Amino acid sequence: MKKAALLLAGLLLLSAAVVLTAAPKVVVKTMAYGDNSNPEGVNWLRIVAAFEKANPDIDIDFELLYDEAYHQKVVARLAAGDAPHLAYMGADARWGAPWKEASQQFDHKPFMDSKYYDLKLIPPMGPKGEIWEIPLGTSNITTVLYMNQKLVKSLGFTAPKTYQDIVAMVPAAKAKGLDVISIDGADGWAWGSCLMSSIIARMSGDPNWVSKAVAGKNKFTDKVFVDSLDFIARMIKDGVIASKSVMVDYGANLSNFSNEKALFMIQGQWIAGSIENPEVADNTVMMAWPKLPGEKAATAGSVAAAISVGYGVTKAGAADPKVRDAALKFLQYFYSHEETTQRLRDGAIVAPVLKNFVVPDDLPGLVKQKVGLAQKAKNTEVIDAFLSGAPNDTLNAGMQKIASGQATAQQVAAEVEALMRR
Amino acid sequence: MKKKDNQALAAYLGLVIPGLAVYLVIVAYPILYSLWLSLTDFNPNRGGSWSFVGLLQYRTMLRDPAFWHALKNNLVVVAVSVFGQIPIGFALAYILFRKLVRAGIFYQSMVFFPNFLSTIVIGTLWKRLFQADGPVARLLQLLSGNPNAQFDLMLRAETVMYPIGFALIWMYTGLYMVVFLANMQKLDLNLIEAAKIDGANEPQIFFRLIVPLLSGTVLVSTTLAIAGSLRGFDLIFAMTTQGLVRMNAEVLPIFMYRTAFQDYSNPMRFAYGSAISNVIVFISMALILLSNYVGRKLRAGEEH
Known part of the structure; x- marks a missing residue:
């Protein structure tokens, strides 16, 4: 009986130590675009699962919505003061207006690796040349x-x-x-x-x-x-x-x-x-x-x-450097050469915005036509x-x-x- | 005696205060907040600053043709509910109650069936039925012999509410039928037997006995129908596609949603949306009071 009690106390102490010493996860609240049946949604789920496995200290806490449901939720969340840290967004009157009005646009330019992204292919989105989101592709x-x-x-x-x-x-x-x-x-x-x-x-x-x-x-x-x-x-x-x-x-x-x-x-x-x-x-x-x-x-x-839509960190996300860095790390993963190639194959983008991107020879005919156009x-x-x-x-x-x-x-x-x- | 009064007061307050507090927080506060919002230019996305603008939003609304169009459509929906769903539901309930058809349970289930389906599913279903070369258009082509015939009532502001009204009747009549049927089953059958012995025929039993006995239920159903019609959003939203058809079929809740959630050209859109929602509540209350007044005038009230 005494031994069992000691064992139990030991286990409790061990559990407490694990909990106390474990680094807390950085949670990136995200609004993603897609549904469970389209390539955007399916790829999103796959990318997040892979990223979280490779980065166990980061939790991409996302909400996946598509079409009108997405637009409605963006407005509701921003009006309620519940701005996500990272979101699918644009920079124009349709996709960018809610973020602009809520002052949630964050300039990514200083944080973008010019060796990784081809900044010449990303047009300026703000009055001072700011980049509010990383476009999925060129125009x-x-x-x-x-x-x-x-x-x-x-x-x-x-x-x-x-x-x-x-x-x-x-x-x-x-x-x-x-x-x-x-x-x-x-x-x-x-x-x-x-x-x-x-x-x-x-x-x-x-x-x-x-x-x-x-x-x-x-x-x-x-x-x-x-x-x-x-x-x-x-x-x-x-x-x-x-x-x-x-x-x-x-x-x-x-x-x-x-x-x-x-x-x-x-x-x-x-x-x-x-x-x-x-x-x-x-x-x-x-x-x-x-x-x-x-x-x-x-x-x-x-x-x-x-300008193509894409994912961008919001002002709310940028307010905490830990969250901002975690979100930018995820974006680098999301815009990897492999994932960009997949997006090209799916026909989701016209051409990538990455430097040194090698366009595969075996792309479907329609995709090649799109690049040509x-x-x-x-x-x-x-x-x-x-x-x-x-x-x-x-x-x-x-x-x-x-x-x-x-x-x-x-x-x-x-x-x-x-x-x-x- | 005084001690007893104090005890009663404490018990009274103990019982009332929790409920009152919940009511004030959940019901009264949002209503008052919405009223205040409608008198300002508040936009939560502008950092919480606001100015008092008086009745500006209401004046803007009264000058907005979209408001009057939405109000007209909403009144059509109310009329369809009150003068369509309720009478049809009542008649169907009576037919089932009096066993005037065979397989009553089957018909009862079929009429009530839409209530088991999601409104979005029903809206999509009707949208598909009415689309270009859809089932309704094919039927028209077959009947008219014109291979180009299309069902285009949804495209025109003057006719868009016909198909929508039909869908509303299809969807909600079953609910009222069940309500009336449940109340009919509580009626004393001896009254009907006595009426029959006195020589009353079926229409006389219906109009002179059943309808007066269930007038209270009719009044409650009317209230529910009015309130439901004025805040109805989902079915019409799902039945229409963004653009001309939705604009044609716009009712006040959709107008409110479009204004508050989508019209970035109006920086006061949240306050304007609040004004629209307040008017919906006001019209709803006015119509309910009117129906109660008419009910009283007609000596409404179940008599047994």
Whole structure:
């Protein structure tokens, strides 16, 4: 009995000693982006597990959310004063606005190893050249025209060089029961980010027309913007885009293209890895919009692109040097050459922002095309990188109204301008 | 006697204070905080500074066409609930209660079934039904012989509430049916037998006996329906996609969410959102008081 008591006391003392001498873990509260079924989420879970195994003194305490759920939670947490230490974020009007408003942006530049990151590929995000987040890749092209080359060829056509070339395909496509261009027109943002951003730059010849309009140097009621909006009505009238597109959501758009129900698809570069039909993926060509009627030479062949989103340490995370260093250590792991290669293969990024990165020879064809497009095409502004809130919502819904014949370009332009200057 | 009074007072306070404290912290404080917030320009992301702006947020709201559009849609939802779900639920409960159909349990289960499903699942289901070339569009194409026919009611502000109202009825009618059925089963069957002996037919039994006896339940259901309709967010949010359709179908809670959580062009958006939520509570209370008043006027109240 006495021996058992002594043994018990000894065990208790040992346990207490272990607990007291063990270094406390550094907890990095993180808001991650993805879900358990998409590559972003699956890779996140895998990376965190591997990192924590290699760094047992660091706990990446994360919340994994996707799409609207992520945006809602960011706003709620920041408003509640519960800012995470590390988060998926952007630097523009959509992805960066909550962090900027909550003064949670933290300049990573002084902490970034210039031998590891290629700082020339990371654009300045703040007024003094600050880097608020480490982009997953180089600029994020939002206005890609995906072409099913095999399907186009089967109708007796080749890759279009002008808009009229696409119009010429309409009768043949209709006869086969195919859509010419599929767009997820039920999503308001798709009209702005993936279509109108290109049209306004092409029509105006000014890659920065949108930011100038937001700053008041251009007006949304200017003829060039009204004409650009009117081009949507023309595309519907020409049968290039079906008016029913306003009822097609993101998943249905991808499915239409993957299942060969459309010759072309409008979307951003990020969707390239999601074309699940391997035959279609192998026959897909990623291209900038062909020459549009009335476009200016200065922006011919351009694509709209925004600074890529990525992960960044917040002011809350940077407040404690231990947490900040742990978060930066994790970021270095997250942006490793191996993980970046995986992101390239998944089609999640255009090109890496790492120095001395060796692009593997065996990358899928679509990924190589994406890199080519990024290198060739001039970049112009994405509308919702500058325009936000009610004016942006009204513009997006307005384009849907134009496409469904409920409003004219002049009406939508006037409404956006009024909201912008209120 | 005085000692007894003190003991009673102590017991009274001992019983009331804990509950009152919980109520004040959980219910009263947020309401008062929201009222205060709506009179300021407070934005928690600006470091806690605020200024008193009086009724500015309410004036802005009254001038905002989006508010009136959302209010109109909300009143449609209230009307669908009060004049759709409750009467249909009542009628279905009566049919089951009076065993006017065979396999009553089956129908009861089927009508109540949506209540077992997540609202997000139901919203997604209806969204899929109404999408381009979706099942409803295919049916229209089949019936009209027009291969391009689409179900486009969701695209127009004037018609968007028809499909949404239909989905609301489909989802919530079962709940009211069960409530009415449970109350009907408490009724004294002798009253119905007596009415039958007196020569009453089925509609007379329904309108002159059952409806008056359950008028109290109708009133409670109406109150629940009004309150639920005005704060209803999830089904409409899930049924619509961000953009034109959601803007068309916007009700006050979604308007409040869009304003407070998404409109970065308005630096006072949290205060504005609070004003909208206060108006939702105010309208809800006004409608409930109105329904109680109408109920009293109609000599509402179960009589046994």
